[in-house]
Amino acid sequence: xxxxxxxxxxxxxxxxxxxxxxxxxxxxxxxxxxxxxxxxxxxxxxxxxxxxxxxxxxxxxxxxxxxxxxxxxxxxxxxxxxxxxxxxxxxxxxxxxxxxxxxxxxxxxxxxxxxxxxxxxxxxxxxxxxxxxxxxxxxxxxxxxxxxxxxxxxxxxxxxxxxxxxxxxxxxxxxxxxxxxxxxxxxxxxxxxxxxxxxxxxxxxxxxxxxxxxxxxxxxxxxxxxxxxxxxxxxxxxxxxxxxxxxxxxxxxxxxxxxxxxxxxxxxxxxxxxxxxxxxxxxxxxxxxxxxxxxxxxxxx
Amino acid sequence: xxxxxxxxxxxxxxxxxxxxxxxxxxxxxxxxxxxxxxxxxxxxxxxxxxxxxxxxxxxxxxxxxxxxxxxxxxxxxxxxxxxxxxxxxxxxxxxxxxxxxxxxxxxxxxxxxxxxxxxxxxxxxxxxxxxxxxxxxxxxxxxxxxxxxxxxxxxxxxxxxxxxxxxxxxxxxxxxxxxxxxxxxxxxxxxxxxxxxxxxxxxxxxxxxxxxxxxxxxxxxxxxxxxxxxxxxxxxxxxxxxxxxxxxxxxxxxxxxxxxxxxxxxxxxxxxxxxxxxxxxxxxxxxxxxxxxxxxxxxxxxxxxxxxxxxxxxxxxxxxxxxxxxxxxxxxxxxxxxxxxxxxxxxxxxxxxxxxxxxxxxxxxxxxxxxxxxxxxxxxxxxxxxxxxxxxxxxxxxxxxxxxxxxxxxxxxxxxxxxxxxxxxxxx
Numbered sequence: 001x002x003x004x005x006x007x008x009x010x011x012x013x014x015x016x017x018x019x020x021x022x023x024x025x026x027x028x029x030x031x032x033x034x035x036x037x038x039x040x041x042x043x044x045x046x047x048x049x050x051x052x053x054x055x056x057x058x059x060x061x062x063x064x065x066x067x068x069x070x071x072x073x074x075x076x077x078x079x080x081x082x083x084x085x086x087x088x089x090x091x092x093x094x095x096x097x098x099x100x101x102x103x104x105x106x107x108x109x110x111x112x113x114x115x116x117x118x119x120x121x122x123x124x125x126x127x128x129x130x131x132x133x134x135x136x137x138x139x140x141x142x143x144x145x146x147x148x149x150x151x152x153x154x155x156x157x158x159x160x161x162x163x164x165x166x167x168x169x170x171x172x173x174x175x176x177x178x179x180x181x182x183x184x185x186x187x188x189x190x191x192x193x194x195x196x197x198x199x200x201x202x203x204x205x206x207x208x209x210x211x212x213x214x215x216x217x218x219x220x221x222x223x224x225x226x227x228x229x230x231x232x233x234x235x236x237x238x239x240x241x242x243x244x245x246x247x248x249x250x251x252x253x254x255x256x257x258x259x260x261x262x263x264x265x266x267x268x269x270x271x272x273x274x275x276x277x278x279x280x281x282x283x284x285x286x287x288x289x290x291x292x293x294x295x296x297x298x299x300x301x
Numbered sequence: 302x303x304x305x306x307x308x309x310x311x312x313x314x315x316x317x318x319x320x321x322x323x324x325x326x327x328x329x330x331x332x333x334x335x336x337x338x339x340x341x342x343x344x345x346x347x348x349x350x351x352x353x354x355x356x357x358x359x360x361x362x363x364x365x366x367x368x369x370x371x372x373x374x375x376x377x378x379x380x381x382x383x384x385x386x387x388x389x390x391x392x393x394x395x396x397x398x399x400x401x402x403x404x405x406x407x408x409x410x411x412x413x414x415x416x417x418x419x420x421x422x423x424x425x426x427x428x429x430x431x432x433x434x435x436x437x438x439x440x441x442x443x444x445x446x447x448x449x450x451x452x453x454x455x456x457x458x459x460x461x462x463x464x465x466x467x468x469x470x471x472x473x474x475x476x477x478x479x480x481x482x483x484x485x486x487x488x489x490x491x492x493x494x495x496x497x498x499x500x501x502x503x504x505x506x507x508x509x510x511x512x513x514x515x516x517x518x519x520x521x522x523x524x525x526x527x528x529x530x531x532x533x534x535x536x537x538x539x540x541x542x543x544x545x546x547x548x549x550x551x552x553x554x555x556x557x558x559x560x561x562x563x564x565x566x567x568x569x570x571x572x573x574x575x576x577x578x579x580x581x582x583x584x585x586x587x588x589x590x591x592x593x594x595x596x597x598x599x600x601x602x603x604x605x606x607x608x609x610x611x612x613x614x615x616x617x618x619x620x621x622x623x624x625x626x627x628x629x630x631x632x633x634x635x636x637x638x639x640x641x642x643x644x645x646x647x648x649x650x651x652x653x654x655x656x657x658x659x660x661x662x663x664x665x666x667x668x669x670x671x672x673x674x675x676x677x678x679x680x681x682x683x684x685x686x687x688x689x690x691x692x693x694x695x696x697x698x699x700x701x702x703x704x705x706x707x708x709x710x711x712x713x714x715x716x717x718x719x720x721x722x723x724x725x726x727x728x729x
Contacts, residue, residue, distance in 0.1 A: 015722060051535045053709065070538065078535045084528025089315060094529075100307040101536035145532060 002065035004029055004153055004184040005050065011058035012045055019045040021208040022059070025201075027153075027184040032175065034195040034216075035188040036288070037205035038296060043188040044081060046205070047155050050186065051078055063153065074103035077151030081158045081188075083142035087131040091117075094130070095145050102149035109148060116144040120170065136163050143171060147178065154178065154185045160194055172198065192288040204292060211295045220285045223294070227284040228257040228265045234276035242267050254280070304537050308545025309552070316516065316553045325512075326557060330564050337568035341577035357384050358424075358435075359399065359408030361391045365420060368411065371446040382438045391425075400427050409439065419447050441465075499592060499673030500646055503666055505561055506600040507639045510665070513554040513604065514611040514635070515628065517546055521615030521708075522624045530708050539705045543616075547608045554604060592673040595682070602689045603665030606696055607635065613700035616707030617715060634662050642666035649675030659685050661692035 005027040012020040020042040027033040037043045049056045052068045063072055086094050092113060099109030117123045120140050130138055139162060147154065159175070160168045175198065179185055189195060195202055196216065204212040212219055230236070231254035239255060240248045244264025249256040257268055265283050272278050286294075316322050335342075362369040369387060376385040388396050391410055399405045407426035415421070422443060424436065448461055456464070521543075524530045533542055568574060610631055618627045641663055645654045649670050657667035658681070668685045671677040706723045707715075715723065 048709075053531070053534055073536055076535065078532060080528060080531040082528040082531075084530070084532070086315075086524075086529055087527055093311075093315075097307060097311045098532060098536060101304055101533070103303070 002062075003027065004064055005186065006062045007046075007050065007059070008062070009059040010046065010049060010056050010061065012042075012049060012054070013057050018208050020049070020056075020205075023203065023205065023210045024059075025203050025210075025213070027186055029184055030179050030182045031200060032179050032185040032187050032198045034199035034202035035186060035205065036190065036192070036195060036202055036292060037188075038190060040207075041205040042208045043205060044157060047078075047157055047186065047188060050153075051076060051155060072153075074149065075152040077102075077146040077149065077154040079142055079146040079154075079156045079159055081161075083139055085130045085138065085141055085145060088129055090126075091128055091130060091133075091141055092126045095141070095148055098145045099148045102151075104149050112148045112150070113144065116148065119174065120144070136167050139163060140167065140171070143174075147174075150183075152183060154183050156185060156187050158189055159187065160189065160191065168194075192292060196288055202288075204295060206296045212291065216288070219291065220288075223286040223291055225262055225283050225285060226258060228259055228268060229280060229282045229284060230255045230257060230268065230272055230278070231280035232272055232276045232278050236272045236275050238271060239268060242271065305541050305545045305548075308537065308542055309549040312520070312546050312549025313552050316550070317556075322553075326560065329557075329561060333561055333564050334568050337565055338574060341574050344577050357386045357399075357405045359396055359405040360385045360387050361389075361396070361408055361410040362387050363390055363411055365411045367450060368420070368446055371449055372409075372442060375442050375445060381442060383435065383442075406432075406435075418451060495589060495592075496646065496674065498589075499670065500643070501565070502592065502596045502673070503639070503642050503646075503669055505558055506596060506603070506669070507635070507642070507666055509554040509558055510600070510604050510607050511632070511635055513550045513557075514607045514631070516553075517550050517608055518611040518615030518618075518628050519621065519624055520546060520550075521612055521704075522618045522621050525616065525618070525708060526620050534708060539708060540701050543609070543612050543701060543704050547605070547612060550608065551601075551604055558600075589673070592669070595672045596669050598686070599665040599669050599689075602686065602693060605693045606661060606665075606689065607631070609693070609697045609700035613703040613707065616704040617710070617720065619710070638663035638666045642670045646670060646674065649673075659688055661689050664689055 003026050007023060007025050010020055010023045012018070023042070023046055025033060025035075035043050035046065045054070048054050050061055052072065061068060063075075085091075092110070095113045096106055096109045099112065100106055104112070114123065114126070117125055122137065122140070125133065125137065125141065130141060133141065143159065146156070156175070160171060163171065172194070175185065175187075187195075187199060199216065201215050202213070202219070203210050236255065239245060239257065242264060244259055244261045245257055245268060246260050247258040249258070257265070259265055259268075262283065269278065269281055272281075360369055360372065373385050373387065375381055376383055386399070386405055388408070391408070396405075396408060400407070407424055410423045410425060411420040412423060413420065422439075424439060426432070445461065445465055448464060452461065524533065537545075569578060611628065614627050614631060615624065618624045638657070641653060641657045645651055645667075654667050654671060654675070657663040658671050658677075660667075664685045668677070668682065672682065702724060703720060706720055710720075710723055
């Protein structure tokens with residue numbers, strides 16, 4: 001079984017500037033692959049190359065084992081970062097049109113659109129013009145436009161930016177549902193928490209270069225666990241004197257301990273239990289945010 | 302192919318439903334209807350005037366009884382346009398009273414001096430301004446009276462009528478050799494009807510190219526600025542997109558043209574208009590329909606040439622506000638082609654028109670003018686069409702490249718150098 005999307009040593013240069021420098025990744029069927037990076041890191045360029053809008057200068061992209069061809073357009077969906085639909089045209093007209101451009105019959109596109117409008121609980125938007133909708137709802141319509149034809153490969157560029165928490169959840173749920181149906185999703189964002197919730201594997205791009213790549217859990221293991229959360233009912237004294245603890249921060253309901261080595265966590269817990277009741281104790285994994293800042297921050301220097 | 306159809310259908314449907322399009326079309330329908338009805342309307346209004354002028358004028362007989370009798374006799378005819386009330390002399394209080402009461406609008410008086418056996422005549426009128434129409438009628442009436450008096454019965458009425466009939470001077474164009482295509486129709490070519498017909502065709506075709514061309518570029522720009530372009534470009538190849546739009550807009554143009562022509566013809570066929578037009582010597586059967594055929598052919602080709610370029614320009618601009626400036630050069634060329642055509646309409650065989658009829662951007666108008674009103678050989682038409690076709694392919698190819706690049710470039714309007722660089726970067 002060939003993978004839906006394999007990118008191998010992709011390279012792209014705009015004039016003197018290297019936009020993407022040797023990125024390789026592969027997306028399985030039913031996987032959400034996270035593409036992270038700051039502004040101008042090369043995420044959108046990578047996605048555009050995957051979409052066949054621009055041609056790579058080097059490297060190769062394979063879709064189900066084959067190179068780019070025109071039929072692929074029907075199996076791909078794209079939600080661009082700067083989303084857009086025709087402002088003055090009815091939702092039904094334009095999404096049916098976009099579905100037809102993706103090779104659907106008008107009738108099928110209509111049914112699919114109605115399904116999605118119901119799915120998002122907004123069937124009344126069928127006859128509305130885009131400019132009459134709020135920004136968040138316009139974005140939902142953009143999402144529908146990207147998935148109306150049930151693509152095999154879905155590319156979401158900053159899919160959740162500008163949405164309220166309720167809509168973010170709704171969209172996340174939908175994305176997971178599509179994943180469970182077997183869609184391969186390439187997902188870009190700079191919001192780390194979304195990635196941690198949705199993706200198994202990620203690539204962090206920085207200044208056109210992939211800096212971190214792989215399974216999120218394994219990536220995290222590579223980074224030392226440096227923080228311990230300790231919530232207690234009463235005060236704990238002497239934490240800062242324990243070996244291996246570099247810093248103690250007093251927080252609202254307890255302490256945040258910075259540790260040099262995981263063994264120190266154990267002695268800290270013991271000390272706390274001797275003095276008072278422990279409500280919460282956790283050795284924190286490094287968040288992607290921290291990893292990102294660490295990686296990107298370092299190479300910035 | 303299906304996608305092309307979808308793009309065409311979408312472009313067409315959205316423009317037809319567009320309110321601005323409906324409004325402009327209706328406005329043009331009204332304008333065309335008024336234009337076609339103009340001869341009738343003019344007749345209608347001048348008809349009213351005639352009735353008003355039929356009111357009396359006074360005639361001071363004085364010692365010119367013979368002239369007065371003849372004039373009175375003439376005025377008794379219904380087509381004279383005025384009736385006469387006689388007075389003995391201008392001092393008579395009746396004259397003054399009747400003018401004050403508006404029973405007569407003025408009076409005719411004979412002076413003692415004579416020019417060639419006929420007294421000098423004055424028309425005295427109350428109030429400002431001279432009624433030239435009435436004066437012309439009086440003039441011709443007096444002319445007839447004068448003829449009658451001078452010939453003094455040696456000629457009968459028919460002879461006098463024949464004498465007064467103005468000489469019919471017709472201008473005809475000399476057409477050289479017998480086998481030039483213009484020679485058969487050459488006789489009718491310079492008539493007013495054909496002149497009007499060709500000018501109208503040029504105006505309609507040119508207007509349509511200008512408006513649909515501008516619509517194409519503004520559509521492309523708005524797709525870019527609303528960022529839907531990125532979705533479109535991943536669904537359909539840019540070429541399909543561009544030509545779908547061009548064909549869709551072409552159908553819009555064709556629809557508009559057919560509506561305009563149909564409105565024009567329908568109006569002209571209205572019974573009252575037919576007589577009115579006939580009075581102005583406009584007869585639909587004089588029209589050379591091959592001009593319509595060539596006109597359409599040149600319209601289609603001219604449209605393709607301009608449309609691809611308008612699409613290319615539209616693709617380079619990211620914001621609708623910048624579009625006007627960007628299409629300016631194209632609009633200028635388009636305007637120039639129209640002005641060369643319309644200023645040369647009365648003289649279609651000048652060197653300027655001849656040259657312009659081979660230049661691809663001006664040939665659609667200039668060649669139509671030459672075919673319709675001037676002299677042109679079949680070979681010349683074919684040459685012009687060939688040049689036009691070649692340039693369509695060249696500019697179509699160039700525009701497709703620019704379009705492919707332009708739609709991805711955002712920010713300020715790119716310079717040519719930047720576009721060339723981008724083309725290389727995108728490997729187009």
